[in-house]
Amino acid sequence: MALRNLFLFLLIGFISVSCSKSEQGDDAAVVTSSQGEGIKIQTWQSSKGAKVMFVQAPQLPMIDIRLVFNAGSARDKAQLGIAQLTNTMLSQSAGQWSTDEIAERFEEVGANFSTSALRDMAIISLRSLTDEKLLAQAIATFKVVVSQPAFKLDEIKRQKAQQLIAIQNQLQSPGSIASKAFYAAIFKGHPYAQPTMGIKEIVSAISTENLKEFYKRYYVANNLTIAIVGNVDQKQAHALVEEITADLASGKAAEKLAELAMPEKAQQIHKEYAATQTHILVGQPGMKRGDDDYYSLYVGNHILGGSGFGSRIMQEIREKRGLAYSSYSYFAPMLAEGPFIMGLQTRNENTQQALEILDKLLRDFIEQGPTAEELSHSKKNITGGFPLRVDSNKDITEYLAVIGFYNLPLDYLSTFNDKVNAVTAEMIKDAFKRRIYPDKLITVTVGKANKK
Incomplete structure (x- = not known):
């Protein structure tokens, strides 16, 4: 209990690190470092082929490690739901230990362990104190x-039974029904179109051998990005990476996803x-990471529908007309073009009015762009x-995991505010005109039709 309380106390810390030039790590691992002011990111490739992203944070005696495999549901192919199930199974028995014994081993040293799977990524995370004995276990x-x-x-x-229950629960949720229909429509024919949890008939048929084959193909070092932040130096981080990946096959990186x-x-x-x-969900494929x-799209969307009560969509839909409690828009960049989404919930009889307002707001924004006042306020809010x-x-x-997985520049964090401040109203208007097509939007509604 004392260890657990100490661990929770340590979660509230802040980090501030400086930058240095490139250097040479142990075992001839070439270490590249971000330059300039702000957070210093060091990166290298492990002996097995994993990409490593590291930030030293000595202020607290703890470490966060995130393993990100290119093994999300976009890799399901015909076996819908297998990425999710494979990732979940990594929280079960392993090696000589049962599921309960693994949980006890983490609990004994105050460590937190978790797994999750998205469309692009399969994630395995560890948070531990850096005391030598505790970290070793x-x-x-x-x-x-x-x-x-x-x-x-x-x-x-x-x-599998738990995943099937989750699938059944999604069938009863209007939000899930809308999301599934929306993704299926805007990504038709692409791996992103499929539900991340899979479908009942296919999940039920997934075999032990299927899971082992999926793991063998995608849970390999050359398909892995490792992010580490904590109270260890580069030499120690290098050693930890080599230990964690020692028994992983080198394998091959996942194939590139099809174009959208x-x-x-x-x-x-x-x-x-x-x-x-x-x-209500309205949108289209939006943009990739990087x-x-x-x-331009990020700052523009912040003004359109991404800044809560300050956005045009919220002002028009909620504040002026009271049609919805929440209304929004956002881009979700991914390996391929992730979605651009505008969404809200409204009373059935107000559905058509809300759709007409969304359409007009978007068309006006594409045609006119933001005002100088909106742009200035948005930049200050973001930065x-x-x-x-x-x-x-x-x-x-x-x-770090996102930067490494999506191959973003090492100076992404240190230059973020400068690049936001460099955006102009003309850049926003130009980007939205080229990238968003009001006459080709997919609209999904889930509710009771308002019959006149």
């Missing part, structure tokens, strides 16, 4: 979990659902809040 357990999953039949059946095609025409999809409110238009997004080890680890 946490890393030894983590290594076995990552490299020696047991895939026991009884545990597969149990986890924009919808050829607008489409309206309605799913009937007995409720007083209708869930997109040349990223900052002023950015330090709070990187104020803990956990936050930095998440950013």
Whole structure:
């Protein structure tokens, strides 16, 4: 209990690190460092081929480690749901230890372990104190979990049953119904179109051998990015990486995802659902990570619908007309073009009015761009809040994983505010005109149709 309390206390710390020039790591690992002011990111390739992203943060006696494999649901192919199930099984028995024994080993040293899977990524995370004995046990357990999953039949059946329950619950949720229909429509024919949890019939048929094959193909060092932030130096981080990946196969990186095609025409999809409110999603494929238009679209969307009560969508939909409690827009950049989404929930009888307002807001914004006042306020809001997004080890680890996985520049964090401030109204208007097509948007509504 004392260890747990100490661990929780340490979570509130801040980090501030300086920059240095490139250097040579141990075992001839070439270490490249970010330059300029701000957070110093060091990167190198492990002996097995994993990409490593490291920030030394000596202020607290703790370490965050995030393993990101290119093994999300976009790799499911015909076996929908297998990426999710494989990732979940990595929290079960491994090596000589049962699921309970693994949990106890992490608990004994105050370490936190978790897994998750998205469309692009499969994630395995560890947070531990850096006391030598405590860290040694946490890393030894983590290594076995990552490299020696047991895939026991009884545990597969149990986890599969839980995934099937989650799938069934999604069928009862109007928000999930809308999201599935939206992704299926805007990404038609692409791996992103499929539900991340899979579908009942296919998940039920996934075998032990299927899981082992998926793990063998995608959970390999050359398909892995490792992000580390904590109270260790580069030499220690290098040693930890080599230990964690020692029993992983080198393997090959996942194949590049297919290119996305924009919808050829607008489409309206309605799913009937007995409720007083209708869930609305409107959008199209948006942009990739590292997109040349990223900052223009990001700042522009902040004004359009990404800044809460300060955005045009919120002002028009909620503040002026009271049509919805929450209304928004956002870009979700991914390996391929992730979605651009505008969304809200409104009473069934207000659905058409809300859709007409969204359409007009978007068309006006594309045609006119932001005002000088909106742009100035948005930049101050974004740049002023950015330090709070990187104020803990956990936050930095998440950013490192994204930077490494998506091959973003090492100076991404240190130059973020400068690039935001460099955006002009003309850049926003130009980017939205080239990238967003009001006449080809996909509209999904889930609710009770308003029959006149």
